[in-house]
Amino acid sequence: xxPKRVKVVEVGPRDGLQNEKNVVPTPVKISLINMLSExxxxxxxxxxxxxxxxVPQMADHTEVMQGINKVPGISYPVLTPNLKGFQAAVAAxxxxxxxxxAASELFTKKNINCSIEESLERFSEVMAAARAANIPVRGxxxxxxxxxxxxxxxxAKVAEVSKKMYSMGCYEISLGDTIGVGTPGSxxxxxxxxxxxxxxGALAVHCHDTYGQAxxxxxxxxQMGVSVVDASVAGxxxxxxxxxxxxxxxxxDLVYMLHGLGIHTGVDLQKLMDTGTFICNALNRRTNSKVxxxxxxx
Amino acid sequence: QEPxxxxxPEYIKIVEVGPRDGLQNEKVIVPTDxxxxxINQLSKTGLPVVEVxxxxxxxxVPQMADHKEVMRGxxRHPGVQYPVLTPNLQGFHSAIASGxxxxxxxxAASESFSKMNINCSIEESIEKFEEVAKSARNMNIPVRGxxxxxxxxxxxxxxxxAKVAEVSKRLYSMGCYEISLGDTIGVGTPGSxxxxxxxVMxxxxxSALAVHCHDTYGQAxxxxxxxxQMGVSVVDSSVSGxxxxxxxxxxxxxxxxxDVIYMLNGLGINTGVNLYAVMEAGNFICTALNKKxxxxxxxxxxxxxxx
Numbered sequence: 038x039x040p041k042r043v044k045v046v047e048v049g050p051r052d053g054l055q056n057e058k059n060v061v062p063t064p065v066k067i068s069l070i071n072m073l074s075e076x077x078x079x080x081x082x083x084x085x086x087x088x089x090x091x092v093p094q095m096a097d098h099t100e101v102m103q104g105i106n107k108v109p110g111i112s113y114p115v116l117t118p119n120l121k122g123f124q125a126a127v128a129a130x131x132x133x134x135x136x137x138x139a140a141s142e143l144f145t146k147k148n149i150n151c152s153i154e155e156s157l158e159r160f161s162e163v164m165a166a167a168r169a170a171n172i173p174v175r176g177x178x179x180x181x182x183x184x185x186x187x188x189x190x191x192x193a194k195v196a197e198v199s200k201k202m203y204s205m206g207c208y209e210i211s212l213g214d215t216i217g218v219g220t221p222g223s224x225x226x227x228x229x230x231x232x233x234x235x236x237x238g239a240l241a242v243h244c245h246d247t248y249g250q251a252x253x254x255x256x257x258x259x260q261m262g263v264s265v266v267d268a269s270v271a272g273x274x275x276x277x278x279x280x281x282x283x284x285x286x287x288x289x290d291l292v293y294m295l296h297g298l299g300i301h302t303g304v305d306l307q308k309l310m311d312t313g314t315f316i317c318n319a320l321n322r323r324t325n326s327k328v329x330x331x332x333x334x335x
Numbered sequence: 336q337e338p339x340x341x342x343x344p345e346y347i348k349i350v351e352v353g354p355r356d357g358l359q360n361e362k363v364i365v366p367t368d369x370x371x372x373x374i375n376q377l378s379k380t381g382l383p384v385v386e387v388x389x390x391x392x393x394x395x396v397p398q399m400a401d402h403k404e405v406m407r408g409x410x411r412h413p414g415v416q417y418p419v420l421t422p423n424l425q426g427f428h429s430a431i432a433s434g435x436x437x438x439x440x441x442x443a444a445s446e447s448f449s450k451m452n453i454n455c456s457i458e459e460s461i462e463k464f465e466e467v468a469k470s471a472r473n474m475n476i477p478v479r480g481x482x483x484x485x486x487x488x489x490x491x492x493x494x495x496x497a498k499v500a501e502v503s504k505r506l507y508s509m510g511c512y513e514i515s516l517g518d519t520i521g522v523g524t525p526g527s528x529x530x531x532x533x534x535v536m537x538x539x540x541x542s543a544l545a546v547h548c549h550d551t552y553g554q555a556x557x558x559x560x561x562x563x564q565m566g567v568s569v570v571d572s573s574v575s576g577x578x579x580x581x582x583x584x585x586x587x588x589x590x591x592x593x594d595v596i597y598m599l600n601g602l603g604i605n606t607g608v609n610l611y612a613v614m615e616a617g618n619f620i621c622t623a624l625n626k627k628x629x630x631x632x633x634x635x636x637x638x639x640x641x642x
Contacts, residue, residue, distance in 0.1 A: 249632060282635040
């Protein structure tokens, strides 16, 4: 049996644009988010309050946060890697934040230059401040089905990190197949262990389509009771670990599958495709969404 | 990961349709020797079935005009089947004369599609296939039946599962040993796949069923997963995802064999196929066609330098 409703978390403006070769100007980012706000999506990850030295694509985080239409009923979470980023985010009007952990020591070292344990300590500062400000925090766990450096990742490790982040106060844990190597087999194995530590209602999956497995992996997650799925409009965002390969699963293709299963998302697929067309034109690139490709009968 | 623990088949037979369905739907026509080389490479990958060509008039399908030469030119590896399409008795006899030892017939669950594709009604097409099946039976030649538009039709739109079941049953009753259910325009989803299979499985044992999914809307692997969860253990696919969609310009068609195998390997399901060898064959034919692969596994593997 499948969930009756699925919450789609749109990560295109952040995870997507952050991993695109071309950088888009601030007004285009704002238009993208505003258009997404009209599609029925309830959660749109807007930007990342991280130093522009590390992520130049997100340098305009304050302007974006302040420039977008904040539609009532829609949540616009932003990434905050540390207390400084959190404070800047709140000052810019953020009402929800996300923190990024990983199930791999090597990945954590390469990505944010510290151990998993140290990263969780940094996050506890953000958690304390967020709790005091009544700001919900979403936790991401990267490399849940494999790591570009360590290779295989134990499901037990994923469960351990997820449990820690959930216990810290994250309301939701998004499990990310960062390099898209997962399959329905490894997804099932990983979720089985994680679900022993974190209630399924607090779990989300963030699948990359680098090996074409994303929708099949998401299907298994849904069958196991997961009802929150991350995706990126037009499949924005390549894979930094496999040149030329794709990254995020396309929101259009996800919504097409969910609707075909009779699952309610609240999303208008046509409006979503139009938004994808807009941003692909701005980025001067073809869409990664097959639904969009197929629907465009030129 | 034990496949039986999750109710999945232990073994899945992959039917490689790249040389026929794939090349037939590519813009560029490849020379005969390239076709033969592709099939020979595929024969060494562990694939149990490689669909070779189509004995149809070259007026209709110019890409398959060299069917006799291809059939006669390929290496026949023991343990590998080399079926060919035979739309009618004439094609069947020509195929047998060229050495074919297995044939396929192509029905459809849509009247409009049948009319537009082969210029006759479903009933008329079944009559033609019955002639083929009868001759095949006399000569001990196995016949595989395809049902197109199983999850939707480019002309009629929605197709009812009962119609798919009805046509499948006709093909099965006339002696087809296996029925391959094709999502011809790739519009199916796990929802419609489940409903269609439930109807068909009332008429035909699941062990005689195969799924032939197109990835035009990115749904193929999810649809295949749904099918194998219901007990289907035969999956059609095309190396490199060869073969676009004639009904949606620029869109993709067949699901890529590499991506299917990657998923099945991850599920602990045995296919007997060497993924690396398939990727090499895929690289060969994409180079010959001067095109990028449609396989995400191949794309990712070549780009991380793991090849």
